Amino acid sequence: MSVLDKIYEKAKLNPQKVAFPExxxxxxxxxxxxxxxxxxxxxxxxxxxxxLRALVKERGYEESVFTFVDIEDEETTAKIIEAxxxxxxxxxxxxxxxxxxxxxxxxxxxxxxxxxxxxxxAGIDNTTGDVLLAGQMMIGLKPGISTISSIGLADIPxxxxxxxxxxxxxxxxxxxxxxxxxxxxxxxxxxxTVQSLxxxxxxxxMVSYSTLGSGQGELIDKVTExxxxxxxxxxxxxxxxxxxxxxxxxxxxxQKKVKRESPVAGKANIVIWPDLNVGNVGVKLIQQFGHADxxxxxxxxxxSVVCDCSRGAPVSEIKGxxxxxxxxxxxxxxx
Amino acid sequence: MDRKELEAKVIELVAMSYNKxxxxxxxxxxxxxxxxxxxxxxxxxxxxxxxELDATITLQDAAGCETIGDLVDVVEEEM
Numbered sequence: 001m002s003v004l005d006k007i008y009e010k011a012k013l014n015p016q017k018v019a020f021p022e023x024x025x026x027x028x029x030x031x032x033x034x035x036x037x038x039x040x041x042x043x044x045x046x047x048x049x050x051x052l053r054a055l056v057k058e059r060g061y062e063e064s065v066f067t068f069v070d071i072e073d074e075e076t077t078a079k080i081i082e083a084x085x086x087x088x089x090x091x092x093x094x095x096x097x098x099x100x101x102x103x104x105x106x107x108x109x110x111x112x113x114x115x116x117x118x119x120x121x122a123g124i125d126n127t128t129g130d131v132l133l134a135g136q137m138m139i140g141l142k143p144g145i146s147t148i149s150s151i152g153l154a155d156i157p158x159x160x161x162x163x164x165x166x167x168x169x170x171x172x173x174x175x176x177x178x179x180x181x182x183x184x185x186x187x188x189x190x191x192x193t194v195q196s197l198x199x200x201x202x203x204x205x206m207v208s209y210s211t212l213g214s215g216q217g218e219l220i221d222k223v224t225e226x227x228x229x230x231x232x233x234x235x236x237x238x239x240x241x242x243x244x245x246x247x248x249x250x251x252x253x254x255q256k257k258v259k260r261e262s263p264v265a266g267k268a269n270i271v272i273w274p275d276l277n278v279g280n281v282g283v284k285l286i287q288q289f290g291h292a293d294x295x296x297x298x299x300x301x302x303x304s305v306v307c308d309c310s311r312g313a314p315v316s317e318i319k320g321x322x323x324x325x326x327x328x329x330x331x332x333x334x335x
Numbered sequence: 336m337d338r339k340e341l342e343a344k345v346i347e348l349v350a351m352s353y354n355k356x357x358x359x360x361x362x363x364x365x366x367x368x369x370x371x372x373x374x375x376x377x378x379x380x381x382x383x384x385x386x387e388l389d390a391t392i393t394l395q396d397a398a399g400c401e402t403i404g405d406l407v408d409v410v411e412e413e414m
């Protein structure tokens with residue numbers, strides 16, 4: 001059973017409410033329908049309900065699979081606003097919120113914050129920047145986390161790591177040039193993401209071109225400082241470094257290069273890149289030379305799950321990411 | 336609200352979002368060099384401007400401002 005099959009099975013056990021603010025988009029509606037019809041999620045279509053119903057009919061989908069959330073319905077809107085502004089950790093007041101909620105993306109996230117949805121899934125019509133801004137404004141960052149970031153889950157044929165062929169890697173998509181504190185937060189968020197999605201005991205390696213002082217320079221200093229901050233902030237998590245990639249994931253190399261006890265060296269199941277140059281190149285090396293499937297990017301750092309998909313994504317990829325985000329949301333409720 | 340009042344209000348909101356003393360800030364204060372905030376603080380500032388001044392500005396516009404005075408210009412245009 002592939003990792004995706006296992007995640008799909010998990011989703012079915014506890015389907016989450018996923019809000020789709022771009023439901024009119026044909027690919028998005030199809031992904032929402034398939035994931036809902038097959039029992040993985042409860043799809044909430046957010047927009048002008050009359051228009052959405054007409055599209056559902058025109059495209060031949062069963063209406064009963066969907067819950068329609070009409071952004072023009074005053075009673076529903078008032079209830080969401082009341083619940084949203086009552087929360088202590090929200091930024092917008094009623095008037096500003098109401099103005100923002102004319103946009104389905106903000107409406108969906110207000111619902112999520114108000115507890116009416118578990119995930120907001122967007123990114124096919126809105127840009128990544130739009131989704132990140134709305135997420136920061138409406139959902140907010142987790143306490144103590146300074147940046148949004150992402151991880152991907154790589155399934156690498158022939159790789160025999162501590163989670164067999166799987167390795168979580170990040171950030172390869174969002175945070176361009178993190179400082180030491182942000183890098184520490186990316187590692188912490190990554191540990192929480194794999195816990196909620198896969199139930200792994202995280203072993204997170206912060207990688208560099210040096211292993212425990214074998215090299216010197218400011219590029220390494222950032223990583224060692226990030227390791228220090230991460231350990232100080234979350235001593236309960238297994239975060240260690242700085243390691244070269246091979247020392248992080250190969251027991252034989254770790255044995256040679258890491259001359260102290262480490263719960264991570266040689267058996268890391270998460271690799272954190274030092275910046276986006278490395279991250280983006282790194283993930284493409286895994287894909288191109290390692291012939292890996294890489295699922296994600298999964299956004300992390302938000303108070304609850306916000307998902308941004310690629311604008312060019314096919315329906316199968318959107319559906320996979322919808323289901324992954326739902327499982328993360330269910331997992332976060334347990335943590 | 337005249338320009339001076341708007342400047343004072345924006346300075347107050349910047350101080351709140353960046354956790355600074357308003358007396359230390361002026362329209363020439365630089366976001367990048369002096370406030371050194373993360374994007375999360377800029378998002379909080381944009382939200383405060385929406386709440387308090389009824390002006391919806393984009394994060395991109397706000398992030399493009401070099402000084403508090405530039406931000407006052409952007410807000411003034413939207414009001």
